[in-house]
Amino acid sequence: MLSLGSSRRDTNSERGSVLSEINAALADYDEFIERNRRMLGFEPASCHDVVNLQTWVDGNSCIAREETAYLSQVEDLLGVASPDDNAMTWLRELVENIRVYFRERFSQHHQLD
Numbered sequence: 001m002l003s004l005g006s007s008r009r010d011t012n013s014e015r016g017s018v019l020s021e022i023n024a025a026l027a028d029y030d031e032f033i034e035r036n037r038r039m040l041g042f043e044p045a046s047c048h049d050v051v052n053l054q055t056w057v058d059g060n061s062c063i064a065r066e067e068t069a070y071l072s073q074v075e076d077l078l079g080v081a082s083p084d085d086n087a088m089t090w091l092r093e094l095v096e097n098i099r100v101y102f103r104e105r106f107s108q109h110h111q112l113d
Helices: 013-040 047-059 065-072 087-112
Strands: none
Touching (some): 047 065
């Protein structure tokens, strides 16, 4: 009986083993491609953030310089925090809201005079 015409009827265990290895290799490759796609989707690290981190590291002598050498490779750094999660974004919005509040109060005060 010819079993090559149907993979369901194929009784060759060696061929089945090879096909299983190929399937596992393809699954590993798919994960690799997906991981790279995610990594390439990150924004580059902002120069401001890198400089702030470098300044902080320079001010803290408790960290070995070999451990912070990556900071000199700015083109390899990326930002993993979304801008919405950034404390600086929150702080900027707060300052802007306070500025608008005082501008409105100040202009109302002048209108009453």
